[in-house]
Amino acid sequence: QGAASKKDFTNKMTISKKEARETRYWLRLIKDSGTLKIAQVESLLDECNSILKILTAIVKTSKENS
Secondary structure (H helix, E strand, O other): OOOOOHHHHHHHHHHHHHHHHHHHHHHHHHHHHOOOOHHHHHHHHHHHHHHHHHHHHHHHHHHHOO
């Protein structure tokens, strides 16, 4: 609803996907550093991976329907 056009929507979802990938990168660094408990970080990584799969599907579908 916040997008002005289909192209704008696809762009916003692409940016969201890039941000999720960066989040996954930082979570991996946190895991490797031992700052948080492994189980806690693994849970966050699982959620992040699920979000990435959803965003990837949205971007792919949006590009196909453009």
